[in-house]
Amino acid sequence: MSFVRPKKNLGQHFLTDQNIARKIVDSLGTGVSDVLEIGPGMGVLTQYLLHRSELNVHVVEIDRESVEYLKHNFSDLKHIWSEDFLKSDISSKFKGEFSVIGNFPYNISSQIFFRILAMRNQVPEVVGMVQKEVAERIASKHGTKVYGILSVLLQAFYDIEYLFTVSEGVFNPPPKVKSAVIRLTRNKVTELPCSEELFVKVVKSAFNLRRKMLRNSLKEICESLPEEYAQKRPEQLSVADFVDLTCKIENIENR
Structure with a gap:
């Protein structure tokens, strides 16, 4: 053929x-x-x-x-x-x-x-x-x-x-x-333990300013980022870390 x-x-x-x-x-x-x-x-x-x-x-x-x-x-x-x-x-x-x-x-x-x-x-x-x-x-x-x-x-x-x-x-x-x-x-993940919309927003915002620390790249999403993530850059976070970070941001915003 x-x-x-x-x-x-x-x-x-x-x-x-x-x-x-x-x-x-x-x-x-x-x-x-x-x-x-x-x-x-x-x-x-x-x-x-x-x-x-x-x-x-x-x-x-x-x-x-x-x-x-x-x-x-x-x-x-x-x-x-x-x-x-x-x-x-x-x-x-x-x-x-x-x-x-x-x-x-x-x-x-x-x-x-x-x-x-x-x-x-x-x-x-x-x-x-x-x-x-x-x-x-x-x-x-x-x-x-x-x-x-x-x-x-x-x-x-x-x-x-x-x-x-x-x-x-x-x-x-x-x-x-x-x-x-x-x-x-x-994989076996059917649903994230956080808002998927917020998760996507966090990931995209972090990598759009990948040279900056997360406290700077995510300041429009969360002004008081959890301390364990504030001074890190996006490539340092695993997928599980991004999920955890999103959950914590969600909890902060819902207080």
């Missing part, structure tokens, strides 16, 4: 290496039958998903040329949605849980993960190929320079695994940076 890049790139680099494609699909677990592929393009991952008889494959693709190609070349693919994943109500299309997989466009990969986070109770597993730096950021632990907003918010609800690095030469067109494949597996 021939995989031809559509005329509209849409910020995506299309995988051409069949071994890498097979390896990505093999990284997806077998716990859930419904799987959604985001941005299948010419179907290089789709073909291997369809080989797995236990999977009920759905794809969402914004590019109409790619949609037409998929319709004409994959007769076994019954669920093709010609939509923008970031704008469509994907969760309503599934009655229960569904896994997510894809070679995510570099320019919207963070937005994709935020959307998945909003649907986390329906999405127990994600396997995605993204820019290597983004993968490292998502998987990083506290105390590192790349630890940030995505790290904390995703790790609050998912266990993250950095699976493998992918070189530039296996794409058309070749990107200027390396890629990586990561796997997110839903």
